[in-house]
Amino acid sequence: MSRPLVIYGAGGFGREVLQVVRDINDARPRTWDPIGFAVDQAFASTSLVQGLPVVGSVDWLAQHPEVEVVIAIGSPAARRHIVRRVVQEAGNRFATLxxxxxxxxxxxxxxxxxxxxxxxxxxxxxxxxxxxxxxxxxxxxxxxxxxxxxxxxxxxxxxxxxxxxxxxxxxxxxxxxxxxxxxxxxxxxxxxxxxxxxxxxxxxxxxxxxxxxxxxxxxxxx
Missing domain, CATH: 2.160.10.10 (Hexapeptide repeat proteins)
Incomplete structure (x- = not known):
């Protein structure tokens, strides 16, 4: 059974991470079920990225405890900030790719x-x-x-x-x-x-x- 996954960050590296997920699934079918991207509201410039919806932000993750998340933000400082928010508001459920x-x-x-x-x-x-x-x-x-x-x-x-x-x-x-x-x-x-x-x-x-x-x-x- 595939594991539902959200990619936090819908910029260039976020799209590259989606390709990583797709390549993993090609090698090991049904490993992940990529269901969309999460972004902070200030960066929500589109509702679809490579055919997947932008689902929301940390509050959305808090409402969907079954979904794992990977942070696809290039800046180490920004990445740490988001990780801390996710852990505090939605729990620790990070995917390793x-x-x-x-x-x-x-x-x-x-x-x-x-x-x-x-x-x-x-x-x-x-x-x-x-x-x-x-x-x-x-x-x-x-x-x-x-x-x-x-x-x-x-x-x-x-x-x-x-x-x-x-x-x-x-x-x-x-x-x-x-x-x-x-x-x-x-x-x-x-x-x-x-x-x-x-x-x-x-x-x-x-x-x-x-x-x-x-x-x-x-x-x-x-």
């Missing part, structure tokens, strides 16, 4: 609500937290740790023994060399090459990556 064309080796742990997209390569002895997004073509080397709400954008290369703290966002095509660590809520710009530790709340760009901005602690909000 692993694309059938992603490769995960042995001893890879993936937390609830995370999405691993097509073409991702995740080797061995890796810990991936909750509500993490690993986009298309990203690679993660041995013994890496990705904490909750991390986002790897397309074609990111995470080397072995890399540590990514909560809320880190890594831009498209970036490379993180072995054993580097990136602090909480830091941002790695697209195409950067990270060769040394990145402080919490910093934004780094370039090759080698250098800090161009540091936000105040707690900038991501609650």
């Amino acid at each position: 692993l694309h059938p064309h992603a490769w995960l080796g042995q001893d890879v742990r993936v937390g609830e609500g995370s999405v691993i997209c097509a073409g991702a390569l995740v080797t061995t002895d890796i810990s991936i937290g909750s509500h993490v997004h690993v986009n298309i073509g990203a690679t993660i080397g041995h013994d890496a740790v990705l904490k909750d709400f991390v986002t790897l954008n397309p074609s990111v290369n995470v080397s072995g023994n890399v540590q990514l703290a909560e809320g880190v966002e890594v831009g498209t095509g970036s490379v993180l060399l072995p054993k580097v660590s990136v602090g909480e809520w830091a941002i790695v710009g697209a195409g950067a090459v990270v060769t040394k530790e990145v402080p919490a709340d910093a934004t780094v760009v370039g090759a080698p990556a250098k800090v161009i901005k540091t936000r105040s602690h707690g900038w991501q909000g609650q």
